[in-house]
Amino acid sequence: MSGRRSFGATLGITAFWIAATVAALLVVARMGDYRTLEGERSSPRPRACHWPRRRPAEEAALTSSALSAPRGRRTPTSEVPDMTTTPALPARSPEAAGTSTPERSAIVTGGAGGIGSVISTRLAQSGYHVVVADVDGARAEATAKGLPGEGHLGFGGDLTSSAVNADLAAAATGLAPIGAVVNAVGISPKREGRKIELDEIDDALFHQVMAVNVAAPFFLVREAARLMPDDGSASVVNLLSIAGRTGTGGPAGTLYPPFLPSAMVYGASKAALANLTISLAHELAERRIRVNGVAPGFVQTPMMGQVPPTGPIVEQVPARRYARPEEVAAAVEFLLSPQASYITGTSIDVDGGWAPRA
Numbered sequence: 001m002s003g004r005r006s007f008g009a010t011l012g013i014t015a016f017w018i019a020a021t022v023a024a025l026l027v028v029a030r031m032g033d034y035r036t037l038e039g040e041r042s043s044p045r046p047r048a049c050h051w052p053r054r055r056p057a058e059e060a061a062l063t064s065s066a067l068s069a070p071r072g073r074r075t076p077t078s079e080v081p082d083m084t085t086t087p088a089l090p091a092r093s094p095e096a097a098g099t100s101t102p103e104r105s106a107i108v109t110g111g112a113g114g115i116g117s118v119i120s121t122r123l124a125q126s127g128y129h130v131v132v133a134d135v136d137g138a139r140a141e142a143t144a145k146g147l148p149g150e151g152h153l154g155f156g157g158d159l160t161s162s163a164v165n166a167d168l169a170a171a172a173t174g175l176a177p178i179g180a181v182v183n184a185v186g187i188s189p190k191r192e193g194r195k196i197e198l199d200e201i202d203d204a205l206f207h208q209v210m211a212v213n214v215a216a217p218f219f220l221v222r223e224a225a226r227l228m229p230d231d232g233s234a235s236v237v238n239l240l241s242i243a244g245r246t247g248t249g250g251p252a253g254t255l256y257p258p259f260l261p262s263a264m265v266y267g268a269s270k271a272a273l274a275n276l277t278i279s280l281a282h283e284l285a286e287r288r289i290r291v292n293g294v295a296p297g298f299v300q301t302p303m304m305g306q307v308p309p310t311g312p313i314v315e316q317v318p319a320r321r322y323a324r325p326e327e328v329a330a331a332v333e334f335l336l337s338p339q340a341s342y343i344t345g346t347s348i349d350v351d352g353g354w355a356p357r358a
């Protein structure tokens with residue numbers, strides 16, 4: 001009897017230890033999983049963010065739906081895609097994709113200019129097929145030819161015409177679905193060594209500044225948006241100016257400081273474009289197309305004309321220098337990237353701390 005009882009006790013103790021060991025092993029296994037997740041979380045992020053390549057069938061569906069979008073098509077509210085999902089597929093470097101064919105085109109207007117040409121280069125380096133669009137067709141062609149990678153296009157035309165913008169959007173779509181539109185087109189009339197007085201701004205000059213700085217970007221966004229994919233990868237950036245907030249001009253006879261040297265209508269045109277940027281962002285949000293602005297202060301480009309990069313005008317700038325076009329292009333590239341996936345309807349000042357904030 002006592003032998004059977006001690007056998008039963010031994011069996012019970014053995015069963016207890018087996019159960020305890022199994023439980024302990026399960027706990028250790030869970031901890032291992034947890035450490036793995038933490039390890040992944042704390043591992044450094046890759047410097048460049050590249051999105052996974054689409055399968056060919058998905059890509060074909062995306063491309064055909066993007067290209068066949070009817071004029072003025074709107075996604076019904078019930079079909080609005082989930083804005084919290086990761087935006088898909090901006091252009092990537094061909095090396096990262098393991099292919100020599102980037103999947104997106106980018107339009108850069110004023111692309112032969114001081115800022116536009118640098119933006120074109122950066123977007124080409126990121127893997128976009130870039131369409132360099134400028135009223136100076138020869139310079140647009142030369143800029144496109146000099147871009148890294150293949151499949152870029154120079155497009156010459158006066159972008160104050162909406163028909164020319166429709167042709168431009170179609171040309172870009174012919175290369176690849178449009179992933180980026182950058183409006184760097186612009187004019188800022190100046191007189192050598194002094195501002196343009198109010199009385200000198202005739203009707204023709206007023207309308208010309210408004211046509212180039214406001215109408216041309218608007219026409220292009222309207223034409224391109226019809227063709228842009230609505231998967232969250234497409235984005236627009238308009239080049240604004242801090243003059244849109246500070247104003248320009250000043251009393252008769254004023255040289256540069258404390259006023260900006262452009263004709264005063266320039267500031268008005270950039271304020272209008274800033275406002276349009278907000279409205280376009282609202283309008284296109286349901287198609288997951290983001291629209292933002294970059295507002296430079298002074299940038300060292302041909303647009304600055306004879307305005308000296310030293311002296312009283314630059315002393316107003318806390319950074320005590322003009323921007324380099326590369327510094328403006330970096331902000332544009334950020335806003336186009338998936339890192340800015342929840343940023344729309346706003347702008348970034350690139351002005352060395354100059355413009356008043358509020």
Ligand SMILES: NC(=O)c1ccc[n+]([C@@H]2O[C@H](COP(=O)([O-])OP(=O)(O)OC[C@H]3O[C@@H](n4cnc5c(N)ncnc54)[C@H](O)[C@@H]3O)[C@@H](O)[C@H]2O)c1
Binds near residue numbers: 134136183184295304
């Ligand atoms: N340079 C600056 O200090 C500065 C400051 C604030 C904002 N911006 C803005 O940045 C953008 C780029 O300026 P930038 O300094 O490179 O000027 P830029 O003069 O070097 O380039 C502008 C380009 O636009 C082109 N263009 C003019 N009219 C056109 C038209 N009707 N159709 C097509 N192309 C036309 C010009 O040929 C030129 O290549 C502009 O919108 C400008 O207003 C510039």
